[in-house]
Structure formats: C-alpha cells, structure tokens
Amino acid sequence: xxxxxxxxxxxxxxxxxxxxxxxxxxxxxxxxxxxxxxxxxxxxxxxxxxxxxxxxxxxxxxxxxxxxxxxxxxxxxxxxxxxxxxxxxxxxxxxxxxxxxxxxxxxxxxxxxxxxxxxxxxxxxxxxxxxxxxxxxxxxxxxxxxxxxxxxxxxxxxxxxxxxxxxxxxxxxxxxxxxxxxxxxxxxxxxxxxxxxxxxxxxxxxxxxxxxxxxxxxxxxxxxxxxxxxxxxxxxxxxxxxxxxxxxxxxxxxxxxxxxxxxxxxxxxxxxxxxxxxxxxxxxxxxxxxxxxxxxxxxxxx
Numbered sequence: 001x002x003x004x005x006x007x008x009x010x011x012x013x014x015x016x017x018x019x020x021x022x023x024x025x026x027x028x029x030x031x032x033x034x035x036x037x038x039x040x041x042x043x044x045x046x047x048x049x050x051x052x053x054x055x056x057x058x059x060x061x062x063x064x065x066x067x068x069x070x071x072x073x074x075x076x077x078x079x080x081x082x083x084x085x086x087x088x089x090x091x092x093x094x095x096x097x098x099x100x101x102x103x104x105x106x107x108x109x110x111x112x113x114x115x116x117x118x119x120x121x122x123x124x125x126x127x128x129x130x131x132x133x134x135x136x137x138x139x140x141x142x143x144x145x146x147x148x149x150x151x152x153x154x155x156x157x158x159x160x161x162x163x164x165x166x167x168x169x170x171x172x173x174x175x176x177x178x179x180x181x182x183x184x185x186x187x188x189x190x191x192x193x194x195x196x197x198x199x200x201x202x203x204x205x206x207x208x209x210x211x212x213x214x215x216x217x218x219x220x221x222x223x224x225x226x227x228x229x230x231x232x233x234x235x236x237x238x239x240x241x242x243x244x245x246x247x248x249x250x251x252x253x254x255x256x257x258x259x260x261x262x263x264x265x266x267x268x269x270x271x272x273x274x275x276x277x278x279x280x281x282x283x284x285x286x287x288x289x290x291x292x293x294x295x296x297x298x299x300x301x302x
Contacts, residue, residue: 030117033121107123193219
C-alpha cells in the first residue's frame with residue numbers, strides 16, 4: 001500500500017509539472033513574422049555585416065526588451081539586437097546586426113523579447129558564384145586608349161621632324177625666327193604709338209601744353225627704347241640728340257624734344273597749331289623709321 005501511495009504521489013507531481021510547463025509555454029504569446037523586412041544591404045554575401053530592420057506592432061502592455069544573451073547561429077553571428085519604441089503609439093522598431101558565414105536560405109531561431117516570442121525569420125545569403133557567369137566569354141579585342149592613334153602619329157611626326165629642324169636651325173633658322181619676332185614686336189609697338197598719338201590729337205584743344213609734351217616725350221622714349229636700346233628711356237634730350245645723330249629725321253625729332261623741354265621747364269607758350277605740327281613731324285619720323293627697319297629686314301631675309 002505504501003509503495004502504491006508513493007507511486008501515485010510521484011505521478012501526480014509529474015503531471016502537475018508538465019501542466020505547469022505547458023501553461024507557461026502557452027502563456028508566452030508567439031508574434032507572427034513581420035510583413036516587411038529591410039536588409040541593409042539588400043544583397044549580402046558571406047562575411048558582410050548586415051542590419052535587419054522591421055516594425056513590430058504589439059498590444060501587450062508589458063515592455064519588450066532584447067534577449068539577455070545573443071542567439072547562437074550555426075550559419076553566422078549575431079552582433080546586436082535593439083528595440084526602439086515608437087513615439088506616440090505602441091510598437092517597436094527592431095534592429096538586428098549580424099554577419100553570415102554560410103550561403104543559401106537560413107533561419108533565425110525564435111527570439112525571446114521579454115513577454116513575447118518572435119517567429120523564426122528567414123534570411124537569404126547570396127553567393128558570389130551564383131552572380132557570376134557560368135559560361136566563359138570569348139576574349140575581347142584589345143581596348144584602345146582614347147586618341148592613341150593621333151598621339152602615335154604626332155610622336156612619329158616629331159621624331160622624324162627633329163633632324164630636319166636641327167639642320168634648319170644650324171643653317172640660320174634661329175635668325176629667321178628672331179627676325180620674325182622682331183618684326184611682329186615692331187609692328188605692335190608701332191601701332192601702340194600711333195594709337196597714343198591719335199589720343200593726344202583728339203584732346204589737343206583741351207590738354208595743357210605741359211601735359212601734352214610730357215605724354216608725347218614719354219611715349220617716344222618708350223618706342224625708342226624698344227627699337228634701339230633700353231637705356232634711351234632715361235636719356236636727356238641732349239643725349240638723345242647725340243644718339244640719333246645730325247641727320248634730317250633725327251634733327252626733326254630732336255626739335256620736338258627741345259620744344260617740349262622749353263614748355264615744361266621754361267614756361268614757353270604754344271598754341272594748338274604747334275601741337276598739330278609736332279604730332280605730324282613725329283608721325284612722319286616714325287613712318288620713316290619703320291620703313292627703314294622693313295628694308296633692313298628684307299635685306300637680311302634675302
């Protein structure tokens with residue numbers, strides 16, 4: 001009798017334990033899988049760190065919290081699980097950071113989030129082999145660098161032209177280039193001086209005699225310094241006369257310089273007729289100088 005009593009008591013205790021366990025399991029609600037799962041990045045491979053995000057709506061009054069310990073995966077590692085409560089309404093935004101180490105379709109285990117349990121979440125880990133082409137492609141033709149043909153022809157042209165340029169240089173090409181540069185520079189200086197003389201002539205009725213001759217002498221000195229020697233820009237009227245000589249064109253220009261000195265330093269009075277006469281004399285002298293330089297250039301070229 002005593003043995004049967006102990007046996008009945010043990011059986012009842014076992015049934016009570018099983019009932020309590022089943023009642024506890026039934027007491028933990030199982031939440032369904034969310035409709036929208038967001039994987040960042042959307043396509044991920046073995047070794048990539050992935051973040052899974054989804055919204056979890058629940059009417060349970062108790063506060064949810066992440067598992068006390070990270071779930072163990074046979075196909076990867078879970079780094080972090082965060083539950084961010086919504087503002088103004090019930091529910092949470094769940095963030096799960098994990099790294100997969102196995103390709104194919106995998107499944108998260110049930111996640112214990114406090115008073116609730118979340119359904120298993122499937123994941124799909126992509127394979128690099130599946131994204132590559134299985135059939136080998138034919139060998140493509142060698143790609144050409146842009147403008148490679150033009151650069152090649154230019155290089156060949158420079159290579160072939162180098163000996164010719166050297167021979168021409170030895171035979172006086174540099175003298176021809178220097179002469180071309182001097183002619184171009186001389187034309188530019190000549191046109192600049194003519195524009196300045198035109199500007200003086202346009203204001204001849206309003207400009208002061210002192211300012212007129214100061215500007216005229218300055219422009220002439222600049223022209224002479226480029227045509228002959230840079231030192232002439234600092235020469236006095238006497239030194240310019242010695243440099244130009246006693247020929248007729250030089251004497252005409254020297255007379256204009258002397259008249260300018262008398263106006264600036266001695267207060268000599270002149271009228272617009274003298275201004276125009278001096279401008280005409282300067283133009284004629286400059287034209288004669290340019291003609292002389294052109295004739296010398298033709299002789300050198302010949």
